[in-house]
Amino acid sequence: MVTPFVYVGAALAEIFGCFAFWAWLRLGKSVLWVAPGMLSLALFAWLLALVDSDAAGRAYAAYGGVYIAASLGWLWAIEGMRPDRWDATGAVICLAGAAIILFGPRSG
Template sequence: MFDLKTLALFLVTAVAEIVGCYLPYLWLKHGKSAWLLLPAALSLALFAWLLTLHPTASGRVYAAYGGVYVFTALGWLWLVDGIRPTSWDLIGGLVALAGMAIIMFAPRQA
């Protein structure tokens, strides 16, 4: 069964990780303030904490999370970097999401 709460948690987790990595990138590659490292560290700590809230075994969560991360990163590419994903990017993102759904929502024995 599809669980919107789990998907939303994955999306928030992905955004926290992307922000935590994007801010140091701005500092290192674009000469922005080193003060960006503070919110970056907080965002990565939030990311790690959010991973603990996922409702299944850690290895499975990490594997499935990768699919949501790929799709979220493509949204970031478009919304933040201003680069529109290609149709190939979108197809790859949908394949990654399909993999996430198979991993997370497949029936399991108790």
């Protein structure tokens, strides 16, 4: 079952890629942050395409919950802001939704 690992890798790649642009535009970092950011976003897209799913939309929907939880991990680990109980509650709800989408029984 590699899907959860692919989702986590994709989330980290997407978050770093978006943060690179944030750092350039909002934090005044060098424009050189954009190049690794773009490579990271390409890695994100490639990883997400590896998810074992019969439909891209379902794979992306389930990924959303993982992305939310990983974003809060980034908030804490990289930006130094501890998520509060509402952040954590929201992430748990989103991960539960992702699990339902990903592992729920399918008809026909």
